[in-house]
Amino acid sequence: MAKTKTAFFCQNCGTQYAKWVGQCGACREWNTIVEEVIQKEDKPGWKTAGITSAKPSKPIKVHEISTEKEVRLNVLDQEFNRVLGGGLVPGSLVLLGGEPGIGKSTLLLQIALRLPYKTLYVSGEESLKQIKMRADRIHPLSTSCFILTETKTQQIFQQIAAIAPDIVVIDSIQTLHSDYIESSAGSISQIRECAAELIKFAKETNIPVILVGHITKDGSLAGPKILEHMVDTVLQFEGDRNYVYRILRALKNRFGSTAELGIYEMQGDGLREVSNPSEILISKYEEELSGTAIVATIEGMRPLLIEIQALVSSAVYGTPQRTTTGFNSKRLNMLLAVLEKRAGFKLGVKDVFLNITGGITVDDPAIDLGVVAAILSSNADIPLEKGVCFAAEIGLAGEIRPVRRVDQRILEAEKLGFTTIYVSKNNKIGLKKHTIQVVEVSRIEDVVRKLFG
Ligand code: TYD
């Protein structure tokens, strides 16, 4: 019988120790070292499953490497394709993280069902019946998707060898279990081992694998950080569960930009791609409301118009409150200080609440001017004119600063029927033709005068 071997792993960063220690030397966390049973054998890995491997690799001159075969698989989901950088790269390992209940299983099942390729959806979390019920709701007509409820990696590889799928989806890495490691599913050594087996499998067979990973309360992917280092792409599915919108972003991507963003709407029959996000983020009220301003921001490569709401009221208690949702509160304090110093508004004694609607978080400085306009509008209780939007940053001296890719913002605002956009005087506008009125401002006082007379 093989001797049982144990080792100590940091549950935070995955560093291995021979002995127990109180503090992890790598990530400096206390009390994160846990003993796990491992068993070192010469493991045949996924090859026991009988899949024939590719040739052993040899050094090759860089100019001789052919890139022509780099065909990406179109997953028939424009948002997912874009976030991946133009489709799924064969042989890549993608990790999709997200809080429980956010819709990871729904998103991947939906993609698996719609694909014209043979897909294998492996679930260690739900029963066949549960998956079938969900599948019926999302896409009842699929014929090329196989479902497997299994958690043992060796079994999974055997099934893969049997049906030879083009894409494998695993829900989730925390439920997987490899026979070569004795510790329980979800432990650091298991996660690391299973991920390593899957990576080896993906690289040698060129079959892409999408993994679901759970997220801990503090927002990091559960399990070791090493998982993030091992995979090619880390995607995060996020959004406020109280809203129906979900945002997919790439935290790491070896094959594309991490600036891209995909937006979905959760509906009764799965997730709908939102191809024109600006429409959903701007509420449509008949009457004009004070304290609301629309800004043209850019998320990834896409221009996006979003609505900012501010409420300014007299402070009831000694210290005025500053509360923000979706916006950096330090930045709000800075903008309030600028308003006080440069434009003479005494907001120091007022409560200020700021909210970006739709449950999204924006850190584009180009929304500064819109934030200030919303605050001023609420303070004066005068609604801004209809059809006005903003795209400019505000500096500490009260100057209106230029923003990147202003042309794209202007075009998006025009497309959505806005009639006026406020930008910085120093922004170079390359557009030849536009019907929207572009108001160029250079100081915060100008804006106040133009907006409120
Ligand atoms: P799920 O994919 O199970 O989340 P995760 O795998 O990230 O834990 O999604 C669960 C939520 O999505 C659940 O609260 C119900 C909701 N949902 C819909 O609103 N519409 C649908 O068509 C489906 C399948 C789920």
Ligand code: MG
């Ligand atoms: Mg799930």
